[in-house]
Amino acid sequence: MTSTDFTALPDLASRALGGSVSAANDELFAQRENLIKAEAPFFDPADFGHKGKVYDGWETRRRRDDGHDYAIVRLGSAGIIHGIVVDTAHFKGNYPPFISIEAASIEGYPSIEEVMKADWQTIVEKSPAEGHAANAYAVADRHRWTHVRLSIYPDGGVARLRVHGEVVPDPRFLDGTVDLLAAENGGRLVGCSDAFYASPANIILPGRARNMGEGWENSRRRGGGNDFAVFSLAAAGIPRHVEIDTSYYVGNAPGWVRLSTADARTADITDEGAWTELLSRTAVQPDTRHRFVLDATDAATHLRLDVYPDGGLSRLRLFGDLDATALSETRRTWWEALPQSHQALVADQAPR
Numbered sequence: 001m002t003s004t005d006f007t008a009l010p011d012l013a014s015r016a017l018g019g020s021v022s023a024a025n026d027e028l029f030a031q032r033e034n035l036i037k038a039e040a041p042f043f044d045p046a047d048f049g050h051k052g053k054v055y056d057g058w059e060t061r062r063r064r065d066d067g068h069d070y071a072i073v074r075l076g077s078a079g080i081i082h083g084i085v086v087d088t089a090h091f092k093g094n095y096p097p098f099i100s101i102e103a104a105s106i107e108g109y110p111s112i113e114e115v116m117k118a119d120w121q122t123i124v125e126k127s128p129a130e131g132h133a134a135n136a137y138a139v140a141d142r143h144r145w146t147h148v149r150l151s152i153y154p155d156g157g158v159a160r161l162r163v164h165g166e167v168v169p170d171p172r173f174l175d176g177t178v179d180l181l182a183a184e185n186g187g188r189l190v191g192c193s194d195a196f197y198a199s200p201a202n203i204i205l206p207g208r209a210r211n212m213g214e215g216w217e218n219s220r221r222r223g224g225g226n227d228f229a230v231f232s233l234a235a236a237g238i239p240r241h242v243e244i245d246t247s248y249y250v251g252n253a254p255g256w257v258r259l260s261t262a263d264a265r266t267a268d269i270t271d272e273g274a275w276t277e278l279l280s281r282t283a284v285q286p287d288t289r290h291r292f293v294l295d296a297t298d299a300a301t302h303l304r305l306d307v308y309p310d311g312g313l314s315r316l317r318l319f320g321d322l323d324a325t326a327l328s329e330t331r332r333t334w335w336e337a338l339p340q341s342h343q344a345l346v347a348d349q350a351p352r
């Protein structure tokens with residue numbers, strides 16, 4: 001993986017995945033919550049407020065001492081961070097010339113006082129940053145983190161903080177029937193035919209879409225064929241029922257959908273023959289949340305969604321049960337990625 005390849009991985013900090021900016025020592029010019037907005041930052045040259053120029057980002061005042069500023073983000077889903085983008089879009093005369101990033105792994109729902117006292121580890125050493133640029137920093141550490149702290153030196157503005165990585169779910173919440181496809185459980189988009197307006201990675205995010213912009217929208221297909229997306233599941237499991245939500249897709253819902261699964265543990269998923277039909281080609285309605293009971297008996301690791309001939313979805317949920325081997329592998333992956341200080345707090349969860 002080259003230094004910026006990680007940007008294809010999910011943004012663990014995003015508000016869309018449930019992230020929050022828990023604290024910042026200063027936010028006089030622009031509020032810290034802007035850091036994790038899913039959408040790209042905007043800029044209106046004419047927009048001035050009571051406190052100065054309005055920026056779509058986090059911006060501190062000019063320091064008159066030797067200190068530096070920081071913001072703390074609770075990740076929407078804890079995971080292994082592969083790289084971080086400190087996007088200073090539109091901050092040209094007021095960007096921080098240096099940044100550093102630390103991470104912490106905290107059990108449960110800590111207060112901000114507890115977060116401040118956590119065992120913080122540096123994952124990006126103090127490094128230069130440019131103005132009006134997506135500054136990308138690769139992360140070599142492979143622990144599972146729940147929080148990150150962005151420090152800026154000495155002060156300034158940052159539009160967005162993108163924390164790209166792999167979700168490492170807590171196996172205590174994967175027991176029973178769960179959404180095997182959900183990003184928060186570790187489901188991931190692997191590939192698709194077309195993400196012209198918006199990526200299919202959106203349809204596995206938590207909660208319901210609030211508008212068409214929060215789902216998957218491809219362009220109008222003018223040739224033959226059909227659009228599709230392939231996802232890897234949180235872990236191998238047997239699907240029980242599916243929810244296919246075309247809410248907000250009124251003039252651009254698919255005519256039909258079809259689902260297929262494959263098990264990458266026993267077959268090569270690039271081979272057509274590896275795929276088994278899970279839901280045959282089925283007509284769907286615009287702006288409707290559909291639910292279908294499935295009769296699968298085999299576990300799968302991947303799901304393929306075909307839409308005919310094209311069209312968008314706002315959400316796709318695949319409820320099922322992890323198989324016993326997958327559940328214990330998930331427990332081992334989680335345990336091995338926990339920093340030692342966190343393992344000590346959940347020692348009763350150690351895999352046997």
Ligand SMILES: NC(=O)NC(NC(N)=O)C(=O)[O-]
Nearest residue numbers: 029051052053054055059094
């Ligand atoms: N034109 C500015 O951006 N000035 C100041 N910032 C804001 N937001 O007004 C500053 O000092 O960085």
